Amino acid sequence: MKPAAFGYQRPETLAQALTAYAAASDAKVLAGGQSLTPLLSMRLASVSELIDINGIRELSTITVTESGVRFGATVRHGELLADPDVAAVQPMIPAALQHVAHPTIRNRGTTVGSIVHADASGEMPTVFALLDGVLTVQSVRGTREISAPDLFLGALESSLAPDEIATEAFVPALPARHGIAFDEIARRHGDYALCGVGAVVALAPDGGVESVRAGYVSVSDVPTVVDLTEVFSDGHLSETSLQAAGELALSRLEPGADVHATAHYRAQLVRVLTSRVVRAAHDDAVERSNRAE
Ligand SMILES: Cc1cc2nc3c(=O)[nH]c(=O)nc-3n(C[C@H](O)[C@H](O)[C@H](O)COP(=O)(O)OP(=O)(O)OC[C@H]3O[C@@H](n4cnc5c(N)ncnc54)[C@H](O)[C@@H]3O)c2cc1C
Structure with missing residues (x-):
């Protein structure tokens, strides 16, 4: 099947994306597309507008410090899995990611997208909750942080407002002992x-x-x-x-x-x-x- 018709925008900055997302009604963010595209294609979901965030360079970074791992909204499962610094600071991330789908899907699918999608059959939402992760979301109204217990509301339901884009996730380092x-x-x-x-x-x-x-x-x-x-x-x-x-x-x-x-x-x-x-x-x-x- 083919998806119902929708508009498509590919902003190059986060500010442009937030403005476009706020202006469009019934829009969705397109990250890796590995969950959203099948839903649209099978007509289990429809949107008026897709806001493709893949051209926004500021969302593509992984930052590893002693306190934990911070990764942007377009970081792919495969990138996190392959990063030795991530594994050194929080080994649960690669331990779980190796079970997420197949390499082709891990090369497109984003870990932030998986967390926001809030599928209890996905490995990374559970890992995010287990490790007390924090998600940063932004809209034209401002920025807020959501901790895992406040993020997952129900089956495939997260607490993001309709105009909020998740920009990055933070997962604390594994402590000593x-x-x-x-x-x-x-x-x-x-x-x-x-x-x-x-x-x-x-x-x-x-x-x-x-x-x-x-x-x-x-x-x-x-x-x-x-x-x-x-x-x-x-x-x-x-x-x-x-x-x-x-x-x-x-x-x-x-x-x-x-x-x-x-x-x-x-x-x-x-x-x-x-x-x-x-x-x-x-x-x-x-x-x-x-x-x-
Ligand atoms: C064949 C197949 C097998 C798979 N197997 C597994 C598996 O074993 N385990 C597993 O965990 N996953 C699996 N997946 C799903 C995969 O991990 C997806 O990549 C992931 O669930 C969603 O990430 P995405 O970047 O593709 O998001 P998308 O498909 O682009 O988006 C998913 C949803 O989240 C929203 N969204 C995404 N990013 C943002 C953002 N930054 N801000 C606000 N909203 C956002 C979208 O609007 C959409 O509603 C599989 C997928 C396929 C096709």
Whole structure:
């Protein structure tokens, strides 16, 4: 199918884009187009105007500092994945990005676009929530920052106003004595996950478990983070505590059924992946702590 007719603008500055976006009713931002174009082509969505932000050079930068990673709205998944400085400061980003689609899609799709699209089956909205990311959005009315808990309102629904363009995202660095892991089960590598889990484990100075948080993909309507710390309250990681972590996660999620998996199977994936990923994040934290000494 072909999309319904729409207008198209390709501004060269952010100021031009914001003005055009504010002036047009029922317009949408075109970033990588990897989610929007199929929706338009299948006529599941229609727009009066597309505001293509790909010509705006100021949105294309990646800045890595000790405090974290800041990336602009036209930075592609593939660029972030390939950047060794990003991996050094926040290894969760490449750990999750390698599961996002295939190289051709990662070369066009933007990570900010994926976050704004707010698909709970996407890896990066969940990672953004798990890592307490902050999104910067601008309109002709000004600039504001949105933290992850305030961004994801519902299925494919973010809290951006109709005239706001997301200009960049910031993800904090991985602190000392922390470790990460991400894993998912998909029918084929690169497909959307049937279930995906990312975990961050923090160790206390004595090496015991201090905190455990996990983010879940494809098992709820919105990207969901569950604090699993309570089941590791004695500071130890054991088979029993890992199993309890899976049950705790499941109590906070609503795995659903679709043509690819039953709800029962997805629930089992939550259990198995929680245990596997938390263990791996703990091992990663131990290894990083040992290396730092
Ligand atoms: C075959 C296929 C497989 C895929 N597999 C996966 C997968 O496994 N995991 C995964 O996470 N994703 C997957 N994707 C989606 C891919 O990651 C997209 O790139 C991403 O979801 C959206 O990014 P985009 O830059 O392409 O956004 P677009 O498609 O351009 O935009 C998506 C939506 O966000 C809005 N938007 C985008 N950028 C901005 C902005 N800066 N400000 C305001 N609004 C904005 C648009 O208006 C639109 O509504 C897949 C896509 C395809 C086609």
